Amino acid sequence: xxxxxLDAKGLNCPLPIIRTKKVLKDMTAxxxxxxxxxxxxxxxxxxxxxxxxxxxxxxxxxxxTVYRFVIRRAxx
Amino acid sequence: xxxxxxxxxxxxxPKSMTIIVTKGSLxxxxxxxxxxxxxxxxxxxxxxxxxxxxxxxxLKKLDLQVTPLGNPAMKMPMAGMHMVMPNIVGMIPGVDxxxxxxxxxxxxxxGVASIEELREMAVDADINMIAxxxxxxxxxxxxxxxxxxxxxxxxxxYMENALKSDINLYI
Numbered sequence: 001x002x003x004x005x006l007d008a009k010g011l012n013c014p015l016p017i018i019r020t021k022k023v024l025k026d027m028t029a030x031x032x033x034x035x036x037x038x039x040x041x042x043x044x045x046x047x048x049x050x051x052x053x054x055x056x057x058x059x060x061x062x063x064x065t066v067y068r069f070v071i072r073r074a075x076x
Numbered sequence: 077x078x079x080x081x082x083x084x085x086x087x088x089x090p091k092s093m094t095i096i097v098t099k100g101s102l103x104x105x106x107x108x109x110x111x112x113x114x115x116x117x118x119x120x121x122x123x124x125x126x127x128x129x130x131x132x133x134x135l136k137k138l139d140l141q142v143t144p145l146g147n148p149a150m151k152m153p154m155a156g157m158h159m160v161m162p163n164i165v166g167m168i169p170g171v172d173x174x175x176x177x178x179x180x181x182x183x184x185x186x187g188v189a190s191i192e193e194l195r196e197m198a199v200d201a202d203i204n205m206i207a208x209x210x211x212x213x214x215x216x217x218x219x220x221x222x223x224x225x226x227x228x229x230x231x232x233x234y235m236e237n238a239l240k241s242d243i244n245l246y247i
Binding site: 012015017039049 | 110113114117118119186187188189197
């Protein structure tokens with residue numbers, strides 16, 4: 001179970017990433033955030049976001065049309 | 077990998093990007109704001125330089141329009157097809173307003189942010205937004221017409237930022 005959940009369903013690029021960053025900023029290092037999104041582009045984008053920012057993609061999955069990402073916040 | 081890297085600046089400086097924003101129609105306003113806000117969310121220091129027709133994107137009240145005139149690539153989804161507006165139709169007064177209204181409805185229904193929202197995110201993300209002083213003079217805009225948190229500057233101000241940036245875009 002992630003520490004926080006962000007519902008980004010129905011939002012299109014770049015909103016899911018920007019909302020995610022906003023939530024991560026207020027979380028402590030090591031805490032996990034679960035993001036739910038329906039934008040198919042988010043699959044590639046969340047991986048790129050994590051590789052670039054150092055936040056860790058802990059889990060990734062899909063349930064029907066909903067994509068699910070669990071991200072662990074990197075140390076600042 | 078982290079955004080700290082071998083940027084043009086010192087070894088530990090975050091990556092940086094500049095964008096010259098030269099166009100202010102509804103469609104052309106998207107790429108600079110989407111890239112700018114996303115880069116900022118990825119830890120990049122972003123500078124946006126608003127010049128010529130891009131400058132009005134900093135006005136407090138936005139009323140962005142799109143025109144199908146001279147744009148054969150603008151294909152609007154309609155009745156399950158994609159329609160191109162012939163130039164002769166695009167020339168009729170009021171067609172731009174209708175096309176703009178349609179585009180804004182599409183944007184809202186597809187969960188795409190409005191330019192107003194993206195611009196607010198750009199301000200929140202501390203993006204360095206510079207209004208071109210020469211364009212302000214040329215088109216007779218006053219600083220009080222513009223949103224807060226922007227700076228005034230010219231080509232040299234832009235160049236100083238561009239020279240130390242990893243990415244420089246002209247849109």
